[in-house]
Amino acid sequence: MNLIEQLRSVFRPILAKRVEDESKLLGYLGMIRPGQNPDLADYQANFAMPLAKTLNKKSPELASEIISELPKDGLIASANLAGPGFINLKLSDAFLAQALSQIRSDDRLGASRASSPRKIVIDYSGPNVAKPLHVGHLRSTIIGEALHRLLEFRGHQVIADNHLGDWGTQFGMLLYGYKNHLDKAAYEKDPVSELARLYKLVRKLGEAKSDEDEGDTANPVVQAYRQETVKLHQGDPENNRLWKEFMPACLEEVHIIYRRLDVHFDHELGESFYNPMLADVVADCLKKGIAQESQGAIVIAENEKSVSLIRKSDGAYTYTTTDLATIKYRVEHFRADCCLYVVDFRQGDHFKKLFTAAKRWGYPNIELTHVSFGSVLGEDKRPIKTRSGEPIELNELLDEAIRQGREKYEASRSEREERGFRVPELSDAEIQEIAEVVGLGAVKYADLSQNRTSDYVFSYEKMLATDGNTATYNQYAYARCRSIFRESEVEELAFQKQNHPVILGEPQERALALQLLRLDEALITAEAEYAPHALTSYLWEVSKALASFYASPNCSVLKASSDELKNSRLVLCDLTARTISLVLNLLAIRTVERM
CATH class of the missing domain: 3.40.50.620 (HUPs)
Structure with a gap:
C-alpha cells in the first residue's frame, strides 16, 4: 500500500495526454509529494509550473485543467489550486479506512517488495580484532x-x-x-x-x-x-x-x-x-x-x-x-x-x-x-574520547547507557506514581530488561536518527529523553498501545482476525491513519538513499500522531460511545503498535510490553 503510487496512477493518464516522453512523464509524477502543511493537504502535486512552460500555458490555468479531469470519487476527496500552480490533495476518509482494513491481515502492513531485487553484499563494522571495539x-x-x-x-x-x-x-x-x-x-x-x-x-x-x-x-x-x-x-x-x-x-x-x-x-x-x-x-x-x-x-x-x-x-x-x-x-x-x-x-x-x-x-x-x-563527537564537538585521550570502549559506553536507562526509567516511574497514574508491578529482572532495551535502543536510535553523512554530539541525556524524537518515546508509544489492549481485556491476535470496520470521525483518528499508511513511502526512501533516518523520521510522525489521538477527549478507546467505535480505535492502536515494532526491528531496536 503506497499512497503516492496510488496518486501517481491517477495522474498518469491525465499527464500522458500532455507528455509523450516516458522519462519526462516519470519526472513530473515524481513531483507528487507529501503536503508541507497537513492542515491544507495530505499530498501536493508540484508539476504544473514546469509543465506549463513546455506547453506555453499559464500554470494556474493548466493546474485547473488537470484538477477538472481528476476522478470525482474514490481516492481523492478534494483537489485545490494553491499559489502559482500547486495542487493540494486531500484523500478520502473512506479510502483511508478501507486501506487500513486491507493491511490488517498483512504481516508486512502493506509494505511492498522491491520490483527488481538484487544480490547485495553489505560490508560493515570491520574492526581490527586485535583490540576491543571502541x-x-x-x-x-x-x-x-x-x-x-x-x-x-x-x-x-x-x-x-x-x-x-x-x-x-x-x-x-x-x-x-x-x-x-x-x-x-x-x-x-x-x-x-x-x-x-x-x-x-x-x-x-x-x-x-x-x-x-x-x-x-x-x-x-x-x-x-x-x-x-x-x-x-x-x-x-x-x-x-x-x-x-x-x-x-x-x-x-x-x-x-x-x-x-x-x-x-x-x-x-x-x-x-x-x-x-x-x-x-x-x-x-x-x-x-x-x-x-x-x-x-x-x-x-x-x-x-x-x-x-x-x-x-x-x-x-x-x-x-x-x-x-x-x-x-x-x-x-x-x-x-x-x-x-x-x-x-x-x-x-x-x-x-x-x-x-x-x-x-x-x-x-x-x-x-x-x-x-x-x-x-563529544560535548566539546571533538571526536569522543576518554579523559586520557583514548577512544571509549564500546562495552563501557553500552554499560553506561543501560545504567542511565535504568535511572531514567525508575525516576519516571516514581513521578507517575506520585501523580496518581497506574504503574505496573514489575520485578527487578523486568526493570533490568526495560533498562537494557531502553539504554541500548537509545544509543542506536540517537545515531540512526541523524542524517547519515553528518557528525553528531553524543549525549546520554538527549538520547534517553522521554519526549522528542528518541527511541524511548517510540518504545513508550508501543507499550501504551499494548496496555490499552490489556485494560480492554482483548487478546490482540484474536482481535486481528476479526473484521472490524474503521471509522475516521475525528481529525486525530484520520491523522494517525494517514501516517500508518505512509510506511511503504518511508521504506522506499530509506532504501533509495541508504538513509535509516528516513525510518526514524517516519516513526516520530507515527508516535506524535498517536500522542495526539491518545490525548484527545474525543478519541477515548476504553470509554468510546459504542462498541463499533471502540473496536475501530482498537484497530488503530493495534496497527500503530505493529508498525512501531516492525520499524524498530528493522533498526535492530527492541520493544517491551510494559514501561
Missing part, C-alpha cells in the same frame, strides 16, 4: 545492521560480510607484546583483557597516535613489531601458532558486543582469508596493464594525482590489494550485483580510487558504493 566502530556497526535488515525486508538477497582486520600490523604489535611484556597469570585467567592491555601498551611504546598510525619508524619498538608482522606474513611457525591462539579470544571479544547489539553477519571473511590471493591480484593487474612498477613498488595510476599502491617496495601488500581481492571474490563467488561499504567519510578518497581501479581491472558491471557517515 566508539569509533559504533556508526558502521549500527548503520550497517539497519541497512542489512531494511534491504532484506525490501526483498533483496543480502549477504552481510564483516571484513575483519585479523592480519597485519596490529597482530605484529600483539606478537611483540606477548613475547616481551606478557603477564602470564593474567593471560591464563582472562586472555581477552590481557591481549587488550598488550595492544595498548605496545601502541604507546611505539608512539602511535591512532589505530591507523604505525608509529615512529625510527622507534626500535616499531621496528620490532614490524619484524614480527613480516615473520607472520612469511609463515613463521611460531608466529602463526600464536596468531591462531589469539584469534578465538579476539573474536569472542568482538562477538560479545555484537550479541549485545543484536548484530548478525553471514560471513566474517577477514584480511587473512584474502592474503593467499594477493600475489595473483598484483600479477593480474600487471598483466592487464593497469599496474606498473614505480621505484620498486607496484602502483595503479589513473593519473598523477590518483595513484594506488598495491605492493610496497619491500614486497608487502596494502589495503587496496586486499580490497581488490575482496571485490573479485564477491563478484565471482557471491555473484553480487552490488557491494555497499559502510565506512566513515575519511576513507572516501580510498574508495574512489579503489572503485575506479576495480572497474579498470575487469569489474565494470557491479555497483560499488561507499555509504559514508560522519563522526560521533
Whole structure:
C-alpha cells in the first residue's frame, strides 16, 4: 500500500495526454509529494509550473485543467489550486479506512517488495580484532545492521560480510607484546583483557597516535613489531601458532558486543582469508596493464594525482590489494550485483580510487558504493574520547547507557506514581530488561536518527529523553498501545482476525491513519538513499500522531460511545503498535510490553 503510487496512477493518464516522453512523464509524477502543511493537504502535486512552460500555458490555468479531469470519487476527496500552480490533495476518509482494513491481515502492513531485487553484499563494522571495539566502530556497526535488515525486508538477497582486520600490523604489535611484556597469570585467567592491555601498551611504546598510525619508524619498538608482522606474513611457525591462539579470544571479544547489539553477519571473511590471493591480484593487474612498477613498488595510476599502491617496495601488500581481492571474490563467488561499504567519510578518497581501479581491472558491471557517515563527537564537538585521550570502549559506553536507562526509567516511574497514574508491578529482572532495551535502543536510535553523512554530539541525556524524537518515546508509544489492549481485556491476535470496520470521525483518528499508511513511502526512501533516518523520521510522525489521538477527549478507546467505535480505535492502536515494532526491528531496536 503506497499512497503516492496510488496518486501517481491517477495522474498518469491525465499527464500522458500532455507528455509523450516516458522519462519526462516519470519526472513530473515524481513531483507528487507529501503536503508541507497537513492542515491544507495530505499530498501536493508540484508539476504544473514546469509543465506549463513546455506547453506555453499559464500554470494556474493548466493546474485547473488537470484538477477538472481528476476522478470525482474514490481516492481523492478534494483537489485545490494553491499559489502559482500547486495542487493540494486531500484523500478520502473512506479510502483511508478501507486501506487500513486491507493491511490488517498483512504481516508486512502493506509494505511492498522491491520490483527488481538484487544480490547485495553489505560490508560493515570491520574492526581490527586485535583490540576491543571502541566508539569509533559504533556508526558502521549500527548503520550497517539497519541497512542489512531494511534491504532484506525490501526483498533483496543480502549477504552481510564483516571484513575483519585479523592480519597485519596490529597482530605484529600483539606478537611483540606477548613475547616481551606478557603477564602470564593474567593471560591464563582472562586472555581477552590481557591481549587488550598488550595492544595498548605496545601502541604507546611505539608512539602511535591512532589505530591507523604505525608509529615512529625510527622507534626500535616499531621496528620490532614490524619484524614480527613480516615473520607472520612469511609463515613463521611460531608466529602463526600464536596468531591462531589469539584469534578465538579476539573474536569472542568482538562477538560479545555484537550479541549485545543484536548484530548478525553471514560471513566474517577477514584480511587473512584474502592474503593467499594477493600475489595473483598484483600479477593480474600487471598483466592487464593497469599496474606498473614505480621505484620498486607496484602502483595503479589513473593519473598523477590518483595513484594506488598495491605492493610496497619491500614486497608487502596494502589495503587496496586486499580490497581488490575482496571485490573479485564477491563478484565471482557471491555473484553480487552490488557491494555497499559502510565506512566513515575519511576513507572516501580510498574508495574512489579503489572503485575506479576495480572497474579498470575487469569489474565494470557491479555497483560499488561507499555509504559514508560522519563522526560521533563529544560535548566539546571533538571526536569522543576518554579523559586520557583514548577512544571509549564500546562495552563501557553500552554499560553506561543501560545504567542511565535504568535511572531514567525508575525516576519516571516514581513521578507517575506520585501523580496518581497506574504503574505496573514489575520485578527487578523486568526493570533490568526495560533498562537494557531502553539504554541500548537509545544509543542506536540517537545515531540512526541523524542524517547519515553528518557528525553528531553524543549525549546520554538527549538520547534517553522521554519526549522528542528518541527511541524511548517510540518504545513508550508501543507499550501504551499494548496496555490499552490489556485494560480492554482483548487478546490482540484474536482481535486481528476479526473484521472490524474503521471509522475516521475525528481529525486525530484520520491523522494517525494517514501516517500508518505512509510506511511503504518511508521504506522506499530509506532504501533509495541508504538513509535509516528516513525510518526514524517516519516513526516520530507515527508516535506524535498517536500522542495526539491518545490525548484527545474525543478519541477515548476504553470509554468510546459504542462498541463499533471502540473496536475501530482498537484497530488503530493495534496497527500503530505493529508498525512501531516492525520499524524498530528493522533498526535492530527492541520493544517491551510494559514501561
